[in-house]
Amino acid sequence: MADLQNTFTMVDPINGNLAFKLFWFENNSYFDHLQRNNYFSVIWIKEGSGKLKSDFSEYDFDANTLLAFTPYQPFMLASDKNLSGVAIQFHPDFFCIHKHHKEVSCSGILFDNIYHPPYVNVDMASAATFNMMLSQIKAEMGNKAMAQYEILVSYLKIFLITASRLKSAQQAIERKPDSENKEPYILHDLKEAIEIHFKTKHSASDYADMLNISAKALARITKTHFNKTISNLIAERIIIEAKRELYLTNKPIKEIAYELGYEDEYYFSRFFKTNADVSPQLYRDTVGFGRASA
Known part of the structure; x- marks a missing residue:
């Protein structure tokens, strides 16, 4: 061995x-x-x-x-x-x-x-x-x-x-839906909504309203099927996009923050560090940036 x-x-x-x-x-x-x-x-x-x-x-x-x-x-x-x-x-x-x-x-x-x-x-x-x-x-x-x-x-x-x-x-x-269970269809709609709107809509209630379902019911379904809260899903999706931009581009962090719906660069930096455990700048320095043409 x-x-x-x-x-x-x-x-x-x-x-x-x-x-x-x-x-x-x-x-x-x-x-x-x-x-x-x-x-x-x-x-x-x-x-x-x-x-x-x-x-x-x-x-x-x-x-x-x-x-x-x-x-x-x-x-x-x-x-x-x-x-x-x-x-x-x-x-x-x-x-x-x-x-x-x-x-x-x-x-x-x-x-x-x-x-x-x-x-x-x-x-x-x-x-x-x-x-x-x-x-x-x-x-x-x-x-x-x-x-x-x-x-x-x-x-x-x-x-x-x-x-x-x-x-x-x-x-x-x-993903095969159960004909007697509408929850998978709601989850499909939720995923589509997050993918389309995560840059502009950051609250769980936004998506509950969009899907015409109570916030409490959507929270229960999301936790059951994804083992996460809606806020978790939104935050993770934003972080994925932020990391991609930090790696692939040399855009200023302020510009990336604005594109993701944050007018305050410092609020965005705190949000990123809370969820990624590093600052946007440290992520860029240690993972890389401006490599789109490399």
Whole structure:
């Protein structure tokens, strides 16, 4: 089993920060405390079960679960038994989900999906693909030959596409409406309303009025199905957009705040720090900015 304890790390030669990392773990010491990393994390729990605490919610997970987190997304894994598996961590400078979302189709599915838990159940076919890609990545990490970055990105893309397809298929099954239950239709309308209006409407009551349902009833349905409040959903959606703008553009923070419905830049900065645990400027400094043409 010694070979499974290997850790392979690639460091950005310019700033010395983590660019890409692959490691196997056999206990929960890596993730048993709150994580707020400035890179993407994909964690495959192969053995063990426990409770995932992420953002505003808690979820139970079992063996063969793949977890996915964006930069500065808070999470921790609680378990009474040892967890074993493998993790991939990569900085947006190494591979940016925001820029390449059309290629890998994982933005809004695997990552940045506020309406579904941040995990996917791994079936046998996908597990075989994951294991093959991990073996290729491991071999390539020890190979300093020409075009190493391009090959690693190619393997990472296949891994992420496989995970996104799997999660998309599982979501399609979950979305099948019950003819006797109108709640899924209301939730569909709520998601559409948030996607259209999150920049201008920030209160739960706005959406209750829009959907012609009482605020109390909508709150109950939302908590039951999403394990979050409406305010949580709105806040998370705003933060996702803010992070995308901070990374992909060099717009002043004041301009980003205004586009998201905040006339007061300082109020927006407090809101961002409350929900992301870092200031907009620190997020931009540690995750990157102005890379739209990179």
